[in-house]
């Protein structure tokens with residue numbers, strides 16, 4: 562098992578080298594000297610090298626670059642799914658690199674929604690039940706949860722689908738439900754990993770227009786994409802190559 566395997570306990574937090582006072586005041590996310598590598602016997606493969614990025618609250622950023630450049634890895638670190646990295650990560654001024662697993666999970670649940678290329682809906686739950694899942698992790702009364710689910714079904718124009726299971730929906734409809742699930746608890750940031758990768762172009766366009774609307778309403782969006790068209794919906798591209806920000 563590699564040193565960085567998720568199954569091993571979190572390594573002690575590395576000494577922070579960044580003075581938070583030097584970070585831009587309007588940054589929601591600041592990464593400094595962020596690195597990730599995998600050990601293979603005596604050798605080590607670097608996946609992210611000295612990444613330094615600031616993302617402002619309300620930005621719509623696209624991460625681009627060749628396959629294997631480290632894009633998904635970076636997105637999963639920002640999404641706090643992955644804690645096996647070194648360097649400094651500030652989210653809303655909080656030093657994520659110093660937080661333990663419980664506090665990271667709290668921050669993640671409260672502020673981050675994630676959209677995957679292959680939707681990742683729960684197949685044994687209906688659309689309604691899938692949308693209720695992120696709310697069930699929070700301290701919200703059932704009646705309030707019901708009204709939040711009804712509200713999002715309405716906003717996303719999928720009321721008629723609420724009792725269907727994911728395999729009864731088209732790919733585009735499943736991704737619509739996945740985006741609804743990501744935003745139902747009003748996260749500050751939506752992270753999307755190739756969100757239109759499995760969709761026909763018209764379905765993809767619908768998802769990107771939805772992201773644009775969410776962004777116009779104030780949600781920060783960070784997407785990984787290979788598509789120049791999709792990147793065109795955002796305001797900035799961060800390019801990665803061999804783990805380095807180009």
Ligand code: ADP
Nearest residue numbers: 599606608626627628629630631632633634635
């Ligand atoms: P991208 O999203 O840009 O295609 P990824 O972030 O998925 O790239 O992967 C970056 C690099 O990390 C790739 O070279 C991949 O082979 C490597 N990688 C991912 N997981 C592992 C692992 N468990 N062990 C070793 N290398 C890995």
